[in-house]
Amino acid sequence: MENNKNQDIVGTLEEFLSNPLCMASYERLTSNISVIEMIQTLSSTQKPEEIALLTDSLKRCVSLGIIQGALEGYNDLPELLVTGSKSSSQNVRSLIAYVFSSLTESDTSCLKICEDGSYISLAILLRDIEMSIGESASQSLKYIAKYHPKYIYDEGFLSILMNKFKELNDETRLRIIGLFIDIGSFSEQLFDICEEKGHFFTLALQEYFTDDILLKLASLRLLEDLGEYKYGLKFLYKESISILLLKDLDNPLVDDEVRIAILYLLSKMIQYYPEGTENILKSCNKVFLLTLQNFMASSNNIHALGKPVCAITCWGLISCHETSFKILSNLWSESIQLAIKYVSSSNTELSLAAINAWIIIFETGDIKNILKSTNEEICLEKQIETKLIPSIMSIMLSRPFSEIRTLIYRILATMVPFFGSITSIICTSQPHRDLMLNTNSDTDKEVKYLKYNLVKLIVKYHLNLLEDKTDESFIKYMQDYAKGGPFYINPSFQVDIADRVL
Numbered sequence: 001m002e003n004n005k006n007q008d009i010v011g012t013l014e015e016f017l018s019n020p021l022c023m024a025s026y027e028r029l030t031s032n033i034s035v036i037e038m039i040q041t042l043s044s045t046q047k048p049e050e051i052a053l054l055t056d057s058l059k060r061c062v063s064l065g066i067i068q069g070a071l072e073g074y075n076d077l078p079e080l081l082v083t084g085s086k087s088s089s090q091n092v093r094s095l096i097a098y099v100f101s102s103l104t105e106s107d108t109s110c111l112k113i114c115e116d117g118s119y120i121s122l123a124i125l126l127r128d129i130e131m132s133i134g135e136s137a138s139q140s141l142k143y144i145a146k147y148h149p150k151y152i153y154d155e156g157f158l159s160i161l162m163n164k165f166k167e168l169n170d171e172t173r174l175r176i177i178g179l180f181i182d183i184g185s186f187s188e189q190l191f192d193i194c195e196e197k198g199h200f201f202t203l204a205l206q207e208y209f210t211d212d213i214l215l216k217l218a219s220l221r222l223l224e225d226l227g228e229y230k231y232g233l234k235f236l237y238k239e240s241i242s243i244l245l246l247k248d249l250d251n252p253l254v255d256d257e258v259r260i261a262i263l264y265l266l267s268k269m270i271q272y273y274p275e276g277t278e279n280i281l282k283s284c285n286k287v288f289l290l291t292l293q294n295f296m297a298s299s300n301n302i303h304a305l306g307k308p309v310c311a312i313t314c315w316g317l318i319s320c321h322e323t324s325f326k327i328l329s330n331l332w333s334e335s336i337q338l339a340i341k342y343v344s345s346s347n348t349e350l351s352l353a354a355i356n357a358w359i360i361i362f363e364t365g366d367i368k369n370i371l372k373s374t375n376e377e378i379c380l381e382k383q384i385e386t387k388l389i390p391s392i393m394s395i396m397l398s399r400p401f402s403e404i405r406t407l408i409y410r411i412l413a414t415m416v417p418f419f420g421s422i423t424s425i426i427c428t429s430q431p432h433r434d435l436m437l438n439t440n441s442d443t444d445k446e447v448k449y450l451k452y453n454l455v456k457l458i459v460k461y462h463l464n465l466l467e468d469k470t471d472e473s474f475i476k477y478m479q480d481y482a483k484g485g486p487f488y489i490n491p492s493f494q495v496d497i498a499d500r501v502l
Contacts (some may be wrong), residue, residue: 058098059252088247101136177203292314312339319360320360322366356407402447423461427474
C-alpha cells in the first residue's frame with residue numbers, strides 16, 4: 001500500500017472486519033476501496049499484516065455472496081486464481097480456495113472457470129498441506145464433477161493432481177482418493193471413468209492393505225465410503241477383497257472399531273451379492289460368523305454397544321435375501337431368536353437397531369421366499385407371529401416417542417400384508433384400538449404419515465378381518481381415516497379416551 005493511503009485503507013479494513021457482516025458494512029468498505037482494488041493491492045504487498053487484513057476482508061465479501069458480481073468483467077481473474085493458488089502465503093491460498101468455493105456454486109461462473117482453465121488450480125489447492133484449504137478445494141471440485149464432469153478427468157488436471165502422488169503425505173493422498181470416491185457415487189459411468197483415468201479406487205485398496213497400522217486405520221474410511229453405494233460395492237466384490245478383509249477380521253492387532261467396520265462392509269457385500277454369502281461366512285475358519293456371534297452376544301457391556309448394534313444391523317443385511325438368509329440360519333439358527341429378543345431391549349439403541357434390521361428384511365422384495373424357506377425347526381413365520389409381533393405391539397404402547405413410533409408404524413406396515421394378527425390385536429385390544437382412534441396421539445409429521453399408511457394397508461388387506469373382529473363404528477372410522485389422509489381428525493373421539501393413550 002502506498003504510504004499516503006496506507007493508514008486510511010488499513011483503518012477502513014479494520015472497521016469492516018470489526019462491524020457486523022452485512023451489506024451496509026460492505027457498502028461503507030467499497031466506498032473507499034473496491035474488491036478489485038483490494039485484490040490488486042494484495043498482489044503487490046509483501047507485508048504479512050496487510051495480507052492478513054486484505055484476505056480476511058475479501059473472505060467476508062465472499063461470505064456475503066457478492067464476490068461473483070464484484071469480479072464480473074475482471075479480465076485478470078484467471079491469472080489471479082492460478083497465481084494465488086501457488087502463493088507462499090497460507091492466507092492468500094485460503095482466500096483463493098474461498099473464491100473458488102463461491103464461483104463453483106453458480107453454474108455460470110463454474111462453467112466459466114472450467115472453460116478458461118483456471119479450475120485446474122484446484123488440483124494444487126487440493127494437495128495443499130493445510131487441511132482447511134484442501135477440504136475447501138474438494139467441495140469445489142464436487143460441484144464441478146456434478147455439473148461439468150468432463151473437466152474432472154481432464155488429462156491436464158489429473159497430471160497436476162497426481163504428480164509424485166506417492167510422495168504426498170498420508171492425509172493429502174487420502175483426501176484426493178476420498179474426493180474421487182465421493183465423485184464416483186454420482187453415477188456408475190463417472191465411477192468407471194474415475195477408475196480408468198486415475199485408478200483412484202485401486203489406490204484406496206493399496207492404502208488400506210498395508211503393514212502400516214496407522215495408515216490402515218486412516219484409510220479404512222475409504223473402503224467404508226466405497227461400500228455406501230452400489231458401484232463401489234460392485235468394485236470391491238469384483239476385486240475379491242473379502243478374503244483379505246476376513247484375514248484382518250482375524251488379526252489380533254486389529255481393534256474392535258476396525259472389526260465393526262469390516263463386519264458391516266462384508267455384510268453390505270452379501271446384501272448386494274448374496275451369491276457370495278457362503279464364501280464369506282465359511283472362509284478363514286468362519287471368522288466372520290464367529291465375530292458376528294461374539295458381537296451379538298456382547299449386549300451386556302453398556303460401554304461397548306457398538307458391537308451388538310453392528311451385529312444386529314449386519315444380521316438384517318445378510319438376512320434380506322432368501323439365499324443368504326438360509327445359509328446364515330442353517331449355520332446359526334439362534335440368531336433369529338436374538339434378533340427378536342433385542343426388539344424389546346430396554347436399551348433404546350439396541351431396540352431401534354433390531355427393529356431396523358427387521359425392516360430391512362421385510363422391505364426387501366424377497367420376503368415371501370424368506371418366509372417360505374425356513375424348515376420346521378426354525379419356522380420363521382411362527383416365530384414372527386408368536387414372538388416378534390407381540391413385542392412390537394407392546395412397544396407401540398409403552399414407548400410413545402417419535403423415534404420409536406416412526407419405526408413401529410413403518411415395520412407394522414410392511415408386515416400387515418403377511419400377518420393378519422396385527423389387525424386382530426388392533427381390533428381386540430382396547431389400548432391399541434384407542435391409539436388408532438386417537439388421531440392426535442402423534443404430533444410428529446413423519447409419524448402421522450406412517451400411521452396413516454398403516455391404517456390404509458389394514459383397510460386394504462384386512463377389511464374382512466375388521467368386519468369379523470370389530471364393530472361397524474370402528475370399521476367406518478378406519479375407512480374414513482384411510483380416505484381422509486394423515487391429518488384426519490376423528491370427530492367422535494372422546495377426550496377421556498385420549499387421556500388414557502400415551
